[in-house]
Amino acid sequence: xxxxxxxxxxxxxxxxxxxxxxGTWLTGMALFVCVVMIVGLLGLILVSGSRTFWQRxxxxxxxxxxxxxxxxxFRTEQSPDMGERTLYRVGNRDLGQxxxxxxxxxxxxxxxRPDDAVLIERYEWGIWxxxxxxxxxxxxxxxxxxxxxxxxxxxxxxxxxxxxxxxRHIRAEKIRSDEIAKLNHKLEKLRLTDLxxxxxxxxxxxxxxxxxxxxxxxVVLCLGSALGVYVLNAPIPRRLLILAxxxxxxxxxxxRPWADRPISQEQLDEILAGTSARRIKxxxxxxxxxxxxAAIEAEDARYRVEIIDPLTGRFAALSQSQTDEPxxxxxxxxxxxPNKMGLxxxxxxxLSRWWExxxxxxxxxxxxGGVFPVIIGTLLVTLLLTIAVVPLGVMAALYMREYARQGLxxxxxxxxxxxxxxxxxIVYGVxxxxxxxxxxxxxxxxxxxxxxxLRAGQWWxxxxxxxxxxxxxxxxxxxxxxxxxxxxxxxxxxAVAILAVIAVFTTPYFDGFFRAKLVDGSxxxxxxxxxxASLTLALLTLPVVIVSAEEAIAAxxxxxxxxxxxxxxxxxQTIQRVVLPGxxxxxxxxxxxxxxxxxxxxxxxxxxxxxxLAPQLPFEARFPFIFADRSFMHLGFHIYDLGFKSPDSEAAxxxxxxxxxxxxxxxxxxxxxxxxxxxxxxxxxxSGQF
Amino acid sequence: xxxxxxxTTERSVAHAVQTGVAFEAARHKELVEIDSVLDVSKFSLxxxxxxxLYDIAMSIPxxxxxxxxxxxxxxxxTLLRSVxxxxxxxxxxxxxxxxxxxxxxxxxxxxxxxSLRKRVGMVFQKxxxxxxxxxxNVVYPLRIAGERKKSVLRDTCERALKSAAIWEEVKDRLHDxxxxxxxxxxxxxxxxxxxxxxxxVLLMDEPCxxxxxxxxxxxxxxxxxxxxxxxxLIVTHNMQQASRVSDFTAFMYLGRLVEYxxxxxxxxxxxxPETEQYVTGRFG
Numbered sequence: 008x009x010x011x012x013x014x015x016x017x018x019x020x021x022x023x024x025x026x027x028x029x030g031t032w033l034t035g036m037a038l039f040v041c042v043v044m045i046v047g048l049l050g051l052i053l054v055s056g057s058r059t060f061w062q063r064x065x066x067x068x069x070x071x072x073x074x075x076x077x078x079x080x081f082r083t084e085q086s087p088d089m090g091e092r093t094l095y096r097v098g099n100r101d102l103g104q105x106x107x108x109x110x111x112x113x114x115x116x117x118x119x120r121p122d123d124a125v126l127i128e129r130y131e132w133g134i135w136x137x138x139x140x141x142x143x144x145x146x147x148x149x150x151x152x153x154x155x156x157x158x159x160x161x162x163x164x165x166x167x168x169x170x171x172x173x174x175r176h177i178r179a180e181k182i183r184s185d186e187i188a189k190l191n192h193k194l195e196k197l198r199l200t201d202l203x204x205x206x207x208x209x210x211x212x213x214x215x216x217x218x219x220x221x222x223x224x225x226v227v228l229c230l231g232s233a234l235g236v237y238v239l240n241a242p243i244p245r246r247l248l249i250l251a252x253x254x255x256x257x258x259x260x261x262x263r264p265w266a267d268r269p270i271s272q273e274q275l276d277e278i279l280a281g282t283s284a285r286r287i288k289x290x291x292x293x294x295x296x297x298x299x300x301a302a303i304e305a306e307d308a309r310y311r312v313e314i315i316d317p318l319t320g321r322f323a324a325l326s327q328s329q330t331d332e333p334x335x336x337x338x339x340x341x342x343x344x345p346n347k348m349g350l351x352x353x354x355x356x357x358l359s360r361w362w363e364x365x366x367x368x369x370x371x372x373x374x375x376g377g378v379f380p381v382i383i384g385t386l387l388v389t390l391l392l393t394i395a396v397v398p399l400g401v402m403a404a405l406y407m408r409e410y411a412r413q414g415l416x417x418x419x420x421x422x423x424x425x426x427x428x429x430x431x432x433i434v435y436g437v438x439x440x441x442x443x444x445x446x447x448x449x450x451x452x453x454x455x456x457x458x459x460x461l462r463a464g465q466w467w468x469x470x471x472x473x474x475x476x477x478x479x480x481x482x483x484x485x486x487x488x489x490x491x492x493x494x495x496x497x498x499x500x501x502a503v504a505i506l507a508v509i510a511v512f513t514t515p516y517f518d519g520f521f522r523a524k525l526v527d528g529s530x531x532x533x534x535x536x537x538x539x540a541s542l543t544l545a546l547l548t549l550p551v552v553i554v555s556a557e558e559a560i561a562a563x564x565x566x567x568x569x570x571x572x573x574x575x576x577x578x579x580q581t582i583q584r585v586v587l588p589g590x591x592x593x594x595x596x597x598x599x600x601x602x603x604x605x606x607x608x609x610x611x612x613x614x615x616x617x618x619x620l621a622p623q624l625p626f627e628a629r630f631p632f633i634f635a636d637r638s639f640m641h642l643g644f645h646i647y648d649l650g651f652k653s654p655d656s657e658a659a660x661x662x663x664x665x666x667x668x669x670x671x672x673x674x675x676x677x678x679x680x681x682x683x684x685x686x687x688x689x690x691x692x693x694s695g696q697f
Numbered sequence: 698x699x700x701x702x703x704x705t706t707e708r709s710v711a712h713a714v715q716t717g718v719a720f721e722a723a724r725h726k727e728l729v730e731i732d733s734v735l736d737v738s739k740f741s742l743x744x745x746x747x748x749x750l751y752d753i754a755m756s757i758p759x760x761x762x763x764x765x766x767x768x769x770x771x772x773x774x775t776l777l778r779s780v781x782x783x784x785x786x787x788x789x790x791x792x793x794x795x796x797x798x799x800x801x802x803x804x805x806x807x808x809x810x811x812s813l814r815k816r817v818g819m820v821f822q823k824x825x826x827x828x829x830x831x832x833x834n835v836v837y838p839l840r841i842a843g844e845r846k847k848s849v850l851r852d853t854c855e856r857a858l859k860s861a862a863i864w865e866e867v868k869d870r871l872h873d874x875x876x877x878x879x880x881x882x883x884x885x886x887x888x889x890x891x892x893x894x895x896x897x898v899l900l901m902d903e904p905c906x907x908x909x910x911x912x913x914x915x916x917x918x919x920x921x922x923x924x925x926x927x928x929x930l931i932v933t934h935n936m937q938q939a940s941r942v943s944d945f946t947a948f949m950y951l952g953r954l955v956e957y958x959x960x961x962x963x964x965x966x967x968x969x970p971e972t973e974q975y976v977t978g979r980f981g
Contacts, residue, residue, distance in 0.1 A: 412788070570821060570887070571837075574890065576838075580841045
């Protein structure tokens with residue numbers, strides 16, 4: 008075919024190296040490994056977490072030795088000495104046995120599933136496995152009558168007894184949590200009133216009141232300078248008047264005539280008499296309420312049920328010290344007859360256990376019951392951290408992007424902030440404990456450390472020096488050559504800020520908001536708690552927020568800013584109306600990433616406020632609703648505590664998985680929300696056509 | 698002000714740039730009796746060490762369209778952005794000389810830049826509607842001025858959109874996002890936004906360079922329509938566009954104003970050879 012003068016086209020085969028087939032495989036494998044690891048982790052958590060609450064059948068296991076016991080098969084594994092062995096959950100802890108039992112498969116002679124076997128979930132001492140035999144009623148003079156006999160009869164009648172017991176339980180709980188708690192709160196207030204009064208009576212040394220005449224002239228001076236600031240336009244007198252206004256206002260505040268002044272012995276006696284009269288009245292109310300609760304408990308004690316453990320033949324006892332008395336019906340939470348249960352019944356039980364897990368308080372060293380306070384604690388700490396970190400981070404990012412001169416200082420600052428993200432979180436925890444809890448919290452509780460408090464005269468000299476620096480700073484930053492004012496003005500303002508902080512920590516005019524409690528030995532804010540934990544986490548997540556907000560702000564097109572300026576908008580208006588709305592998707596993404604990080608953090612929380620069991624929720628339906636000084640429970644810390652600090656790790660195992668599943672679900676939900684918000688907002692801010 | 702060139706060969710711009718002598722632009726005699734809204738005299742501008750404008754002196758006639766033409770980097774956009782002091786946003790910008798808007802200096806230290814920009818509207822090369830509704834885009838200048846009355850906002854929106862010849866197309870979807878409009882519509886929306894506060898001067902920085910020919914034709918028609926009410930100063934790369942829409946044309950080169958006259962004269966009978974070469978496409 009080839010004609011003279013034309014050459015056949017010669018195609019060199021592309022070498023294998025250049026084709027990059029190996030590269031495709033390599034990158035694909037890397038992705039595969041990543042996916043396997045992530046899916047494996049999430050799958051393990053999902054499977055293990057969702058298995059915990061599924062009801063297993065009760066087996067009557069007869070051993071070769073003739074011994075037989077009730078148990079729920081947990082898992083079977085190859086034992087180290089070659090035989091197969093099975094782990095049974097046997098419950099009945101109050102008989103002195105381990106709630107879990109390993110049995111070699113070779114020893115098992117027979118297994119069957121008796122219909123009558125029941126599982127009792129109790130408020131105390133964990134589960135009980137056995138066969139119900141009798142319901143006993145005790146009348147007022149101690150006479151006993153059998154209300155039902157035989158497993159079938161008992162199981163038929165038990166639900167109505169349980170309902171009655173539950174109604175009484177709710178009633179008693181209402182009295183305890185509402186009325187008795189209110190009384191306790193009032194009594195605590197009275198105690199603090201006493202303590203405060205005693206403190207005021209004993210404070211021999213105090214800053215003398217400057218007298219009403221002097222105080223009024225201070226107020227007049229302050230108002231006068233405020234008027235001057237309003238009227239005058241000349242810069243230097245105006246600045247001086249601003250400072251005079253601040254100083255006189257501060258003076259008038261620290262010498263306010265309505266502040267707590269020392270009281271005499273007679274006044275003290277009067278106050279103490281008043282509180283003790285009130286205390287007697289409250290004590291009467293208290294007795295009345297406890298009587299009501301006692302009556303309910305006496306009623307509870309009348310209904311008993313016998314559930315026999317087949318191994319020992321003993322029934323579940325009233326308490327460890329009263330083993331000859333059968334248990335009260337009111338000690339039971341739930342009776343399950345798993346061997347006779349259909350699929351729908353099991354699903355219902357499963358769902359109701361999940362609901363209990365989410366909505367109830369923990370019991371038995373957190374290995375039973377629910378994690379309601381843990382969820383509340385996690386949500387509150389996340390909420391407070393978001394409220395603290397987002398405005399702060401966004402404002403800092405705005406200043407860095409929009410106002411600051413892009414130069415060496417800002418570059419160093421940016422690197423420093425990025426590095427903060429890499430500091431181990433435990434370091435933040437230690438810092439939070441030292442700085443927030445003991446430093447700031449200590450000052451809030453009991454005022455500044457007496458060893459560094461200045462005398463009034465010295466303190467005012469410090470303030471005047473600060474005012475001098477402020478004057479210099481104002482003068483520098485409002486005049487002078489444009490490119491020089493940044494650094495010098497910044498230094499002057501920095502000096503003002505440092506002096507102000509020193510002034511706060513050395514003031515002789517403040518001795519704490521919670522001094523009475525502190526003297527009593529219980530610090531309020533001067534110890535770990537919800538507020539300090541939130542602020543520590545806020546500090547920890549600040550870099551995330553600043554970096555993402557800065558990127559989002561920088562990504563707003565310059566043409567939009569120019570358009571806004573071209574319309575006559577000021578810089579602030581442009582930021583407010585164009586830059587911030589445009590950057591909002593990025594800012595929100597950063598905020599939610601920060602929330603997710605904060606929600607999953609454990610190490611700093613162990614130091615600054617998360618506890619194994621919080622006596623009170625940090626949230627209550629009375630002012631101020633969020634009690635930021637209280638300690639709280641946290642899902643991340645809860646997992647650690649259940650898994651590694653639990654008295655019975657085998658019993659806690661299931662709860663570790665379910666709690667993990669809950670935490671992971673929470674974090675995944677937050678991230679999904681972030682993605683949704685981002686796509687939604689992005690659609691609003693992107694042009695589809697060009 | 699006007700001088701007839703004595704000898705065209707000595708007035709070479711390249712010669713002036715090389716030797717560093719001041720260059721006196723060729724101003725046509727038709728410019729003598731104009732009523733000027735903007736007077737620029739000996740205006741120079743530096744970006745840091747780089748000088749972008751060299752002693753520009755020109756008067757912009759009121760109620761006319763004036764086109765600024767010239768090769769890329771000749772300073773036309775810089776000159777345009779100097780009128781509403783948008784160059785202030787660039788750090789290290791320095792200016793000298795004078796610019797008077799209706800007799801008031803723009804670069805006086807006491808001038809409030811924000812209120813100046815309210816008097817000088819601007820339309821940019823790339824349409825830049827804000828990510829808000831069409832209505833909010835048009836009333837943006839009023840909103841930032843603090844106007845809250847619904848009726849005022851609504852009337853202004855309608856009038857501005859009608860001025861920009863886009864009312865009929867968007868009147869039923871005023872509260873839809875402005876980003877859903879086509880490129881040409883977006884640019885007309887930006888013109889509506891610029892004229893919403895009745896500016897003294899409307900600056901246009903290559904308003905059609907990102908548009909297709911049909912959208913361009915509509916914008917040109919619009920410029921022609923609004924020129925009876927507003928003074929328009931337009932930067933363009935397109936010679937045909939300059940000759941179609943403008944009454945006066947200024948040719949700039951290397952930061953200097955070279956020739957300034959009526960559009961007809963500049964295109965048909967330029968005084969300087971550089972201008973002729975540029976407008977006929979032989980250079981630039």
